[in-house]
Amino acid sequence: MKHKALYTREEMLVINVKTLKERTVTVEEIAEVAFRQQSKWSKTISMKDCIDSVEKILSLRDTFHLLQLGAEIDRLTDEKAFKGPIQDILQIDLGMFGIDELFGLELAGMYGTIGKTNFGDIDVNKPLVVDRLNEDGKHSGGMCHTFMDDIVGAVAAAASTRVAQITNENEALKDPTVEELKLDLDV
Numbered sequence: 696m697k698h699k700a701l702y703t704r705e706e707m708l709v710i711n712v713k714t715l716k717e718r719t720v721t722v723e724e725i726a727e728v729a730f731r732q733q734s735k736w737s738k739t740i741s742m743k744d745c746i747d748s749v750e751k752i753l754s755l756r757d758t759f760h761l762l763q764l765g766a767e768i769d770r771l772t773d774e775k776a777f778k779g780p781i782q783d784i785l786q787i788d789l790g791m792f793g794i795d796e797l798f799g800l801e802l803a804g805m806y807g808t809i810g811k812t813n814f815g816d817i818d819v820n821k822p823l824v825v826d827r828l829n830e831d832g833k834h835s836g837g838m839c840h841t842f843m844d845d846i847v848g849a850v851a852a853a854a855s856t857r858v859a860q861i862t863n864e865n866e867a868l869k870d871p872t873v874e875e876l877k878l879d880l881d882v
Contacts, residue, residue, distance in 0.1 A: 708754040714766045715753075718843045719831070724824035725749045728851035731822055732813060733858050740858055748854035748861075757805060758850065761798050765842030772839040788832050788841040799845035799852075806856035813852035818845065825851070 702710065712722060726745035733740050752758055771777060772785040784792055796818065803814035821829055821844075828844035831837040 702759065704754040704756075707756065707759040708750060711753040711759060711762050714762060715847075718766055718769065718828075718840065719838065720824060720828070720843065720847055722746060722749050722753070725847055725851045726854065728817060728823050728825060728848070729854035729858060732816065732851070732855040736859065737862050739862060744858050744861070745854055748857040749850060751857065752802075752805075752850050752853045755805070758802055758853075761802050762846050762850075765795070765798050765846045769839045769842050772841065785841050786839060788829070788839075788844075792841070795842045795845045798842055799849035802846065802849035803852040803856075806853045806860075809859070810853050810856040813855050814849050817848040817852050821848075 715721065715725075723742075723746065726742060726749045729745040729748060730740065730742050733745070753762070768785065772782065775782060777785060783789075788795070799814050799818060800811055803810040806813075817825055825844050825848045828840040828847060832840035832844065
């Protein structure tokens, strides 16, 4: 049997959505976090914009790798497959562990400093699905979400940032001086 290591963006999106569902998360829940964060700054943002951005981010190769690895670590923790102290550290989502936040920072960082700042806000305030994942993992018998809560928060932060960038670009294009600049550049 031939092993496959490279996937198209569409395949990565489908696999990521399936993995999220297995870890009890939907695209819409992630989009709701992005919408809540970004709608404070602009009334023109829609849930559709946020869903589109979440799906775009879930189709990226770096996101695919981080999400798949994080979900697998959480799954293996559920199965108590780790030995020694790391099993307990992962199971209780020890605050001083920090590797899970590195996954989140790396993912959100694809959208620059603002992406990281947005992730920090989500990581501290734990809105909606992020809070649910965080709390579920802390109860005995619940699924481990040590990595998933940070990955989901980071996808939401990146989507929030992407929506803001698109909104700002659209606003800039409405500026009459943009046309003047285009004319000057044509010369």
